[in-house]
Amino acid sequence: MRIGVLALQGAFAEHVRSLESIGIEGVRVRLPADLDGIGGLIIPGGESTTMRRLIERWDLRQPLLDLAGRGAPFLGTCAGLIVMARTIVGEDEPILPLIDATVRRNAFGRQLDSFETDVEVPILGDQPVHAIFIRAPIVESVGPGVDVLARLDGGRIVAIRQRNVIATAFHPELAGETRFHRLLATMVAEHVLPGEGAGRRLHPTRRSGMVP
Numbered sequence: 001m002r003i004g005v006l007a008l009q010g011a012f013a014e015h016v017r018s019l020e021s022i023g024i025e026g027v028r029v030r031l032p033a034d035l036d037g038i039g040g041l042i043i044p045g046g047e048s049t050t051m052r053r054l055i056e057r058w059d060l061r062q063p064l065l066d067l068a069g070r071g072a073p074f075l076g077t078c079a080g081l082i083v084m085a086r087t088i089v090g091e092d093e094p095i096l097p098l099i100d101a102t103v104r105r106n107a108f109g110r111q112l113d114s115f116e117t118d119v120e121v122p123i124l125g126d127q128p129v130h131a132i133f134i135r136a137p138i139v140e141s142v143g144p145g146v147d148v149l150a151r152l153d154g155g156r157i158v159a160i161r162q163r164n165v166i167a168t169a170f171h172p173e174l175a176g177e178t179r180f181h182r183l184l185a186t187m188v189a190e191h192v193l194p195g196e197g198a199g200r201r202l203h204p205t206r207r208s209g210m211v212p
Contacts, residue, residue: 010046045078100143107138131170
């Protein structure tokens with residue numbers, strides 16, 4: 001199994017290491033040709049405006065939309081959530097509107113206002129996720145087809161899913177948290193892109209439906 005990590009800017013190396021730690025090959029994606037043969041994609045945290053510009057510069061927008069349109073699973077963290085949102089408060093048109101959500105950039109304040117906390121994510125099991133928020137966005141609203149995966153104590157939405165797309169406002173990869181990566185890998189194993197044949201299924205764990 002090969003999962004791509006958009007490697008234009010931001011914390012892509014941490015995602016590659018997270019994938020490798022669970023036995024998945026992480027492929028750095030910088031050009032459209034790098035998407036060949038991958039079963040899913042991670043869009044990392046970083047600076048969302050820079051990332052959006054580089055996606056356009058390297059002609060990645062349509063290939064990424066095509067990959068998602070074929071049902072390949074996507075995971076976006078922090079800036080990845082912004083890049084994949086249909087509506088960004090105060091911003092121009094979205095570049096990869098893959099998830100029906102309205103998000104606000106830097107919702108928690110400046111870099112000095114970064115924080116860590118434990119977040120309940122029932123889809124990942126009973127143990128809370130240790131989440132790191134760095135100039136993080138917030139999900140202000142979601143469409144009817146979007147599942148809310150996690151909220152902070154005050155009710156603010158920080159993780160969502162719509163069909164094959166998962167997005168978080170925080171950085172699981174910086175906390176050594178791999179359950180989102182395992183969930184993505186399970187989704188990739190269950191999805192077969194056209195022309196790939198039956199493929200190999202990974203056996204899910206009994207508890208959470210994620211690959212061991």
